[in-house]
Amino acid sequence: MAQHEQGKDELSTLKKRLETIGNIFVEAFHLLVLFVIGATVIWSAVAEYLAVIRVGHPTLKDILLLFIYLEIGAMVGIYFKTRRLPVVFLIYISITALTRVLTVDVKTMDWPHILVISGAILILALSVTFVSNKNPLFNISKRQQEAPPDSTEIL
Secondary structure (H helix, E strand, O other): OHHHHHHHHHHHHHHHHHHHHHHHHHHHHHHHHHHHHHHHHHHHHHHHHHHHHHHOOOOHHHHHHHHHHHHHHHHHHHHHHHOOOOHHHHHHHHHHHHHHHHHHHHHHOOHHHHHHHHHHHHHHHHHHHHHHHOOOOOOHHHHHHHOOOOOOOOO
């Protein structure tokens, strides 16, 4: 009977070691992919900026695209520092992308299309308000008040 218990303990120890190794591999893969995404965002932003320099002047379309790159880069950076994905940043990116479409293509769009995009921007803006103010997990101002003064966490 003691031998049976010893076998269970060894199996339990092996299972814990394998779980630890698996967690290390998942975390390493996660960080690698985040690094690749961050590097790709920087590469894309630099390529866009160089294209603007070649043209000689930026357009509103170019500036809004650079803001999208900035928001994606900030989101990746915040995730690296806090291990939390800021949902609000995804909504900001969506608002900026839709604003870019609306601003650039407004002269060629029919009015129902303009209304749909404008409505989507309004819904996203309202969702930012809801997520930021109503849900304590996402309430940035409340977390800032609760954070110690020397905290380096990005809120």
